[in-house]
Amino acid sequence: AIMDLFGSLFELYPFADEKYGHAQFGWGGGMEHTTMSFMGNFSRGLIAHELAHQWFGDKITCGSWKDIWLNESFATYLTELVTENFDGDVAFKNWRNEIVDSNSWRCVTNSPNGSVFVTDTTSVGRIFDGRLSYRKGAMVLHMLRYKLGDVDFFQAIKNYLADPNLVYGYAKTEDLIQHFEAQSGEDLTEFFNDWFIGEGHPSFDLTYSQETTENLRIRINQTQSNASVSFFETPLPILITEVGGTTQLIRLEVTENNQLFILNYVNDVVSIEIDPDYHIISKNNSVTLGTISTILDADIKLLPNPVKDVLEIQVTNAIDLKDVIIYNSLGQKVRQVSSKIEQISLKDLSVGVYVIEIYTTQGKIIKKIIKK
Ligand SMILES: [Zn+2]
Numbered sequence: 001a002i003m004d005l006f007g008s009l010f011e012l013y014p015f016a017d018e019k020y021g022h023a024q025f026g027w028g029g030g031m032e033h034t035t036m037s038f039m040g041n042f043s044r045g046l047i048a049h050e051l052a053h054q055w056f057g058d059k060i061t062c063g064s065w066k067d068i069w070l071n072e073s074f075a076t077y078l079t080e081l082v083t084e085n086f087d088g089d090v091a092f093k094n095w096r097n098e099i100v101d102s103n104s105w106r107c108v109t110n111s112p113n114g115s116v117f118v119t120d121t122t123s124v125g126r127i128f129d130g131r132l133s134y135r136k137g138a139m140v141l142h143m144l145r146y147k148l149g150d151v152d153f154f155q156a157i158k159n160y161l162a163d164p165n166l167v168y169g170y171a172k173t174e175d176l177i178q179h180f181e182a183q184s185g186e187d188l189t190e191f192f193n194d195w196f197i198g199e200g201h202p203s204f205d206l207t208y209s210q211e212t213t214e215n216l217r218i219r220i221n222q223t224q225s226n227a228s229v230s231f232f233e234t235p236l237p238i239l240i241t242e243v244g245g246t247t248q249l250i251r252l253e254v255t256e257n258n259q260l261f262i263l264n265y266v267n268d269v270v271s272i273e274i275d276p277d278y279h280i281i282s283k284n285n286s287v288t289l290g291t292i293s294t295i296l297d298a299d300i301k302l303l304p305n306p307v308k309d310v311l312e313i314q315v316t317n318a319i320d321l322k323d324v325i326i327y328n329s330l331g332q333k334v335r336q337v338s339s340k341i342e343q344i345s346l347k348d349l350s351v352g353v354y355v356i357e358i359y360t361t362q363g364k365i366i367k368k369i370i371k372k
Pocket of ligand 1: 049053071072075
């Protein structure tokens with residue numbers, strides 16, 4: 001049954017001709033134990049892991065020790081695909097909970113350091129580090145699945161397993177990335193830089209306010225456990241609970257620090273939970289009901305500054321420009337633009353420092369610019 005599952009998720013058992021009997025013996029042994037409780041499940045996991053290596057390890061072998069995750073993270077994740085398909089979503093979620101954020105020795109965020117990518121290939125202990133090469137890598141695969149969706153995720157792996165340049169030979173991580181990018185059409189450079197090459201994990205601090213019911217503001221701040229990653233860009237699921245208990249799961253695309261999200265929300269919100277189903281590697285997250293009544297300086301950028309000709313006003317997605325007023329150093333109004341125009345020609349202004357007042361749908365902010 002495990003072999004059938006892998007066959008339907010990915011492709012037929014790659015050694016169907018010569019080794020089918022041997023593998024089926026292993027499969028039969030595993031099934032004998034499924035009716036027993038703990039040991040039975042343990043055996044099933046072991047059998048699933050070793051069977052997964054027939055595809056990830058034997059049909060395609062990692063090209064170097066640096067790429068060991070192509071064998072071990074896949075075998076680890078495929079074992080949990082067995083959990084998902086045989087035991088259900090709750091059991092699968094419990095596994096993610098344990099390895100993302102728990103007191104278990106298996107938890108990958110127990111240490112603030114360490115990359116899936118093997119930097120020291122002289123250390124056997126590091127190459128086969130269970131936390132990094134197995135479990136964190138498996139969770140990185142899951143995050144990729146969450147980011148790309150099931151269709152592209154599984155199809156990209158099928159394409160990888162069918163790549164004539166790789167099968168019954170060797171693959172590097174770049175080969176796998178290339179298949180994920182080709183299938184999804186997404187540039188995954190940043191994803192792999194952060195989660196595969198980079199070390200550690202993010203912590204999210206979410207602040208929300210709701211001055212009016214139709215205006216739920218959420219600001220997300222992120223810190224990183226290791227300096228190798230400046231910011232983990234990621235889709236982030238949040239669960240919003242309304243008065244009366246109705247819940248809504250929303251997915252935010254977190255791309256920069258202190259990012260502001262403004263949601264048109266009809267009902268009163270009583271609580272927000274970050275990533276309740278453990279799809280993203282993160283730890284020590286916090287949620288605060290606070291005040292977000294004014295925009296932050298970081299929400300609006302003036303480029304270039306100093307400026308010679310055209311000033312561009314860049315605003316974050318959640319904010320719309322209303323009015324822009326420019327004053328000279330004497331406090332005289334020299335320009336007023338009452339529209340959503342984000343480019344203003346300053347060619348005719350004399351050289352000097354100017355104060356610029358920017359009115360937006362989220363309040364006013366004052367900045368200085370230098371005219372060259
Ligand atoms: Zn293994």
